[in-house]
Amino acid sequence: xxSSTTPLIAPSSNGASSSYSSSSSSSWTKEDLATWRACMQxxxxxxxxxxxxxxxxxLNSMRRLMExxxxxxxxxxxxxxxxxxxxxxCTELQQIMGEIKYFERNxxxxxxxxxxxxxxxxxxxxxxxxxxxxxxxxxxxxxPSNYPVFLSLQPAIGxxxxxxxxxxxxxxxxxxxxxxxxxxxxxYLEPSACRVVLGGAEQTKMLLEQHWGMVFFxxxxxVGRLVAEQAARTLTPTCMELGGKCPCYIDCAEDDxxxxxxxxxxxxxxxxxxxxxxxxxxxxxVAPKHVVDKLLPFLVKAVKMQFGEDPYKSELGRIVKAKxxxxxxxxxxxxxxxxxxxxxxxxxxxxxACEIILGGSSTCRVGERYICPTLVKSPxxxxxxxxxxxxxxxxxxxxxxxxxxxxKLMKQIESSVGTPLCLYVFTKSEKAFSEIIQSCxxxxxxxxxxxxxxxxxxxxxxxxxxxxxxxxKGPYSFQLFTKQLPCMYRPCLPGSDLNYxxxxxxxxVKTWVVQKLxxxxxxxxxxxTPLKLTxxxxxxxxxxxxxxxxxxxxxxxxxxxxxxxxxxxTADYLKGQSDQ
Numbered sequence: 116x117x118s119s120t121t122p123l124i125a126p127s128s129n130g131a132s133s134s135y136s137s138s139s140s141s142s143w144t145k146e147d148l149a150t151w152r153a154c155m156q157x158x159x160x161x162x163x164x165x166x167x168x169x170x171x172x173x174l175n176s177m178r179r180l181m182e183x184x185x186x187x188x189x190x191x192x193x194x195x196x197x198x199x200x201x202x203x204x205c206t207e208l209q210q211i212m213g214e215i216k217y218f219e220r221n222x223x224x225x226x227x228x229x230x231x232x233x234x235x236x237x238x239x240x241x242x243x244x245x246x247x248x249x250x251x252x253x254x255x256x257x258x259p260s261n262y263p264v265f266l267s268l269q270p271a272i273g274x275x276x277x278x279x280x281x282x283x284x285x286x287x288x289x290x291x292x293x294x295x296x297x298x299x300x301x302x303y304l305e306p307s308a309c310r311v312v313l314g315g316a317e318q319t320k321m322l323l324e325q326h327w328g329m330v331f332f333x334x335x336x337x338v339g340r341l342v343a344e345q346a347a348r349t350l351t352p353t354c355m356e357l358g359g360k361c362p363c364y365i366d367c368a369e370d371d372x373x374x375x376x377x378x379x380x381x382x383x384x385x386x387x388x389x390x391x392x393x394x395x396x397x398x399x400x401v402a403p404k405h406v407v408d409k410l411l412p413f414l415v416k417a418v419k420m421q422f423g424e425d426p427y428k429s430e431l432g433r434i435v436k437a438k439x440x441x442x443x444x445x446x447x448x449x450x451x452x453x454x455x456x457x458x459x460x461x462x463x464x465x466x467x468a469c470e471i472i473l474g475g476s477s478t479c480r481v482g483e484r485y486i487c488p489t490l491v492k493s494p495x496x497x498x499x500x501x502x503x504x505x506x507x508x509x510x511x512x513x514x515x516x517x518x519x520x521x522x523k524l525m526k527q528i529e530s531s532v533g534t535p536l537c538l539y540v541f542t543k544s545e546k547a548f549s550e551i552i553q554s555c556x557x558x559x560x561x562x563x564x565x566x567x568x569x570x571x572x573x574x575x576x577x578x579x580x581x582x583x584x585x586x587x588k589g590p591y592s593f594q595l596f597t598k599q600l601p602c603m604y605r606p607c608l609p610g611s612d613l614n615y616x617x618x619x620x621x622x623x624v625k626t627w628v629v630q631k632l633x634x635x636x637x638x639x640x641x642x643x644t645p646l647k648l649t650x651x652x653x654x655x656x657x658x659x660x661x662x663x664x665x666x667x668x669x670x671x672x673x674x675x676x677x678x679x680x681x682x683x684x685t686a687d688y689l690k691g692q693s694d695q
Contacts, residue, residue, distance in 0.1 A: 141287070141314035145321060151310055152252040152325065155280035158307045159251035164278040167226060169308075173275040174222070176303040177268070178215050181208060184299055188264055191291040195263065196389065197433030197484070206389065207265035213572045214269050217589045218276040225276075225593045233603070235636030239611060245600045246277070246593070249328030249352075253280035254596060257319065257342065259333040260288035260435045261392040261506075266356070267296065270331045271309060273592025279328055280308050287315045288435050320345065327351045329596065335504075336533065336581050354585030354595060357578055358394035358504050359535040362525045363565060364551060365402035365410065366518055366542035378541055379413035382510070383421060385539075385565035387488055390432035391508035394582075395537045397565050398505055399528075401521045404514040411492065411512065415473050418488050426488055433484040434507060441481045444507040447499050448476045451491045454498060467493040467514055474509075496524075502532065518547065522554045529555065533581025539565045558582050 163169045181188075185208060192203040218225075226246055233240040254274040258267030267285050274281045283300070285293040297311040312318065323330065323345035332342045333356040346353045363382060367373055385397045402410065422429035434441040451469060458468035474489030488508040494500045500511050515521040529535065538557035540548050552560045558578040561568045569576060577586030585595055605611065612618070613633055616625050 141318055143312070143314070143318070148312075148321060148325065151282070151306065151312075154307050155252035155282075155310075158253075158280050159248070164248055164280065164308075167223060170222060170226075170276055170278055171219070173304060173308050174215055174218055174272070177272055177275070178212070178219075180299055180303040181212055181215070184295075187295055187299070188292075191289075191295040192264065194291040195289040196261075196392075196435060197431075198389065199430045199432075202389070202430070202432070203264075207262055210265050210570070210572075211268050211272065214272045214589070214592070217572055218272065218593075221590070222276055222593075225590065228602075230641040232638040232640050235639055236613070236633045237603075237605065238636075238639055239608065240603055240605045242601070242603045245602055246597045247600045248278035249596060249598055250326075251280070251328065253282060253328055255322055255327045255330045256281060256283045257322075257330065257332045257334070258283065258285045260286035261389060261394070263289040263292040264296070266333045270333075270354075270587055270592065270596075273587055274329075274331070274596045275309060277593050277596035279596055281310075282322070283309065283311045284314070284319060284322060285311065287313070323349075325349065329354060331585075331587075332356065339583070354587070355578070355583040356394070356576075356585070356587070357536070357581065357583040358506070359578070359582040360398040360501075360504055360528060360532050361395060361535045361537040361539065361557070362528070362555070363397040363400045363539040363541070364518075364521050364525065365400065365406050366521075366540060366544065366547045366551070367403070367406050369405050371543060373409075373541075373543075375409060375413040376416070379410060379417040380420070381564050383414060383417040383488070385567075386510045387418075387421070387431065387508045388566065390434055390486065392432075392435065392506055393566065394504075394506075395559075395566055395569055397510065397539060398535070399501065399511040399513060401513050401515060401524055403517060403521070407492070407512055407514045411472055411490070414490055414510070414512070418473060418490070422488060427478070427480070427485055431485075431488070431508070434486055435484070437481050437484050440506075441479075441484050441486055444486045444505070444509065445476055445479050445481050447503070447505065447507075447509060448474075448479065448486075448489055448491075450499055451494055452476060454495055455491075469493050469495060472512075496528075501528065504532075518551070522551060525555050534558070534579045536578045536582040537561065537565075537568075556580070 158164050185204070188208060189198075189200045189203045192198045192207065193200070228246075229244045231242045231244060233242045254271075256267060256270045256274065263286050267283050271281045271283050283296065285296055287293065293311075293313055297313055300309055300311045312322065314321075319342075323342060326349040327346075328351075330342060330346045330351055330353045332339055332353060334342075336357045336359075339355045339357050343353050343355065365378070382397055382400065385393075388396065400407075400410075418426070422431050434444065448471075452471055452475060455469040455471055458470075461468070470492045472490035472492050474487040478487040479485060486507050486509070489510070491500060491509065491511045493513060494511045496502075500509065505511075513524065515524060525538075534556050536558045538552060538555055538560045540551050540560070540562050542548050542551075542562065548562050556579060559568060559574070559576070568574060572589045574588060575586035575591040576588045577583055577591075587595055613628070616628055616633065621629060
């Protein structure tokens with residue numbers, strides 16, 4: 116992902132008060148930050164955030180915020196990114212609602228302690244894992260500019276569901292969205308639970324100088340390194356959602372009858388969604404020469420079908436900033452055009468000539484943040500198009516001789532640029548798909564489509580290597596923002612330490628018992644609840660009813676139930692939890 120928080124120096128502090136409203140301005144001080152952190156730390160000290168009630172309240176507040184402010188949020192996205200209402204709702208707002216609904220359904224189960232088996236050598240002992248919030252004062256979420264609502268609020272929802280007070284620092288490149296969030300959040304959530312802080316690089320640096328339970332960053336690898344380095348100084352754990360060059364390989368024999376219209380439309384849609392500003396978008400296409408020859412006309416047709424003859428007048432979004440973002444994309448196209456001109460004059464047939472198939476620099480309007488969808492055939496591998504994440508509506512298409520050469524090329528690009536966030540393969544062959552994804556690493560893979568797998572809220576979303584680390588969405592968000600606390604209880608009973616055999620000195624028979632017997636004892640499974648035991652023993656009763664006279668079986672059922680209750684009450688007594 117290219118666009119994120121960048122070194123923009125915000126106005127100096129003006130000594131704003133420490134009230135909530137001061138965070139809606141970029142001119143806040145370290146004293147303000149200390150006050151906000153103290154407010155969130157009080158939430159931890161009160162233990163309110165350990166309860167289901169507190170977490171459910173935050174989710175309900177987020178739900179009301181989204182339901183009651185759809186129009187305001189879509190208007191802000193339109194202003195910052197030129198997104199139409201449908202695209203904004205589908206790719207941002209409904210994705211957030213999906214995350215909220217997931218936790219409303221599953222939060223209680225996620226919060227339950229998990230009993231685990233205990234080593235026999237430690238008997239009697241009882242072991243369990245309790246999900247707890249991370250360290251105070253809370254989690255810091257640094258949002259990006261490409262999906263400024265979704266990628267700011269989605270991790271915040273997971274963080275709040277896990278019991279963490281959360282500070283959201285939205286991208287300064289999206290002023291309309293940032294202002295909307297800073298005004299809406301305090302209307303629905305208490306500042307002790309969630310707060311929006313505005314500012315640029317200077318304010319981000321001030322935030323990162325403090326310790327947090329976790330820093331969640333979405334953006335470019337370049338800025339991500341700076342964030343990780345700063346967080347390491349306070350030993351704050353980080354989750355990095357970055358990007359990379361996501362390849363799309365099309366595996367098709369010459370006699371295969373692909374639906375080329377469908378393939379082309381799926382690729383173009385995935386490349387141009389949000390004007391190409393998607394970290395998981397198709398960054399370049401690799402295919403055998405006969406496939407490229409078939410595909411190119413359909414790619415041109417797909418662009419015209421989705422955006423018309425003049426994409427400037429279509430629903431195509433806008434680049435977040437004219438400079439440096441749109442200007443950088445124009446420079447990529449200009450470089451490709453210069454190479455294409457050189458290749459056209461060259462008489463060499465050793466390599467395929469670079470060619471602009473559709474679009475080009477003449478149709479771009481940098482001042483209006485508009486970059487025309489552009490198809491580039493056979494770009495040079497050392498050009499910026501192939502050595503940088505594009506992050507715009509430009510699609511390089513590269514010809515290879517066969518699948519082996521295609522895999523070699525994708526691995527070559529991976530070794531120089533980094534492991535991609537996603538790998539896309541179009542093929543009718545399950546075997547070919549398996550061979551490609553075994554050879555080429557990526558944060559996620561998809562067959563016969565692109566990008567839409569990110570709409571599955573039950574799949575983890577995260578990178579690998581330079582494309583990031585850590586994963587979010589649904590249960591994976593809860594895991595990320597939770598400390599899994601190991602707990603063990605051992606009653607102080609006579610003989611419970613192997614009759615003192617665990618203590619020095621180790622001599623005689625004691626040595627043999629410890630070395631050969633005690634430490635080799637198996638784990639003791641978790642004692643089921645009376646209900647589970649009763650169900651299991653009822654099954655045994657059914658078997659016994661067939662083996663013994665019915666009167667005997669009828670007597671055994673209450674007896675077995677009594678034994679089950681006795682086992683559970685014994686367990687509760689040893690844990691000091693019995694009410695009897």
